[in-house]
Amino acid sequence: EPEVTQTPSHQVTQMGQEVILRCVPISNHLYFYWYRQILGQKVEFLVSFYNNEISEKSEIFDDQFSVERPDGSNFTLKIRSTKLEDSAMYFCASSEAGTDTQYFGPGTRLTVL
Amino acid sequence: GEDVEQSLFLSVREGDSSVINCTYTDSSSTYLYWYKQEPGAGLQLLTYIFSNMDMKQDQRLTVLLNKKDKHLSLRIADTQTGDSAIYFCAEISGYSTLTFGKGTMLLVSP
Numbered sequence: 001e002p003e004v005t006q007t008p009s010h011q012v013t014q015m016g017q018e019v020i021l022r023c024v025p026i027s028n029h030l031y032f033y034w035y036r037q038i039l040g041q042k043v044e045f046l047v048s049f050y051n052n053e054i055s056e057k058s059e060i061f062d063d064q065f066s067v068e069r070p071d072g073s074n075f076t077l078k079i080r081s082t083k084l085e086d087s088a089m090y091f092c093a094s095s096e097a098g099t100d101t102q103y104f105g106p107g108t109r110l111t112v113l
Numbered sequence: 114g115e116d117v118e119q120s121l122f123l124s125v126r127e128g129d130s131s132v133i134n135c136t137y138t139d140s141s142s143t144y145l146y147w148y149k150q151e152p153g154a155g156l157q158l159l160t161y162i163f164s165n166m167d168m169k170q171d172q173r174l175t176v177l178l179n180k181k182d183k184h185l186s187l188r189i190a191d192t193q194t195g196d197s198a199i200y201f202c203a204e205i206s207g208y209s210t211l212t213f214g215k216g217t218m219l220l221v222s223p
Contacts, residue, residue, distance in 0.1 A: 006155075031209065043156070043201065043213040056208040091156060093211075100144050100205045106155035 002026045004105035006092050012111045013082055021077045021108045023092030032075045033093040033102060034067065036060070043091065049075065082112045119202050119214035126222055131189040133217045135202030138183060142204040145178065146211065147187045150199045159187075159200075189219075197221045 005024045013019050025032050034046040048055040049067055064086075066078045075094075079086055089109050093102040117137045125131045137145065143164050148156040162169045162176045162185070169176045175188040189196055199216040206212045 004155075033210075035211070042215050043203075043211075045210040045212070048209060056210060058210075093156075095209070100209050101146075101158065101161060102209075102211060103158060104148070104156035 006105035006108050010109045016081050018080050021090050023075045024073050025094030029094035030097045031095045034077045035091045036088040038088045084112050087112045117214035119217045122218050124220045125192050131192045133187045133200050135185040137204045139206045144205050145185050146203040148201040192221050194221045
């Protein structure tokens with residue numbers, strides 16, 4: 001069964017460094033999403049992406065964040081100048097055209113020291 | 114704004130039924146979802162219900178939707194120890210963003 005994959009599973013970085021989290025969505029899906037879950041808190045929407053453009057973004061998704069689909073299979077989230085409060089589990093999701101049903105990857109745990 | 118609320122913890126014995134409840138606020142939500150998260154794993158889509166339905170059954174899972182009260186429930190029949198996990202209720206809001214509850218931790222004891 002096709003699934004969303006994410007790498008790395010765990011990333012440790014120093015405050016102020018840049019990180020890139022990678023996702024491979026399900027191959028025939030056209031809509032891509034990033035969510036995050038800070039430990040003990042709700043899963044929060046960050047951004048959605050379609051047709052090489054951001055469709056929607058939350059207040060969390062400020063200038064520190066960017067997304068890109070560098071090729072036909074990968075979808076990346078870049079966090080510039082990481083802060084301690086960026087420590088969280090980051091989930092990628094994808095959905096087919098014509099449906100709102102989103103399938104999630106296993107997540108990347110980001111730890112900022 | 115949109116908000117989804119769930120009870121945080123439920124403990125049942127193996128073989129019993131489990132009922133996990135959720136309330137949501139966005140009456141325009143078209144779909145409502147249940148996701149399962151096992152320890153150290155991602156969010157697994159369990160089931161979903163379209164907003165014009167009031168019930169959906171899928172093997173051991175039954176979803177009930179009361180649109181008037183904005184109440185959603187997930188019933189797991191014959192609960193097994195492998196069902197122990199965190200269960201998230203979520204609604205579609207905005208363009209196509211999911212708003213999640215905090216999750217209900219289900220603990221199934223033998």
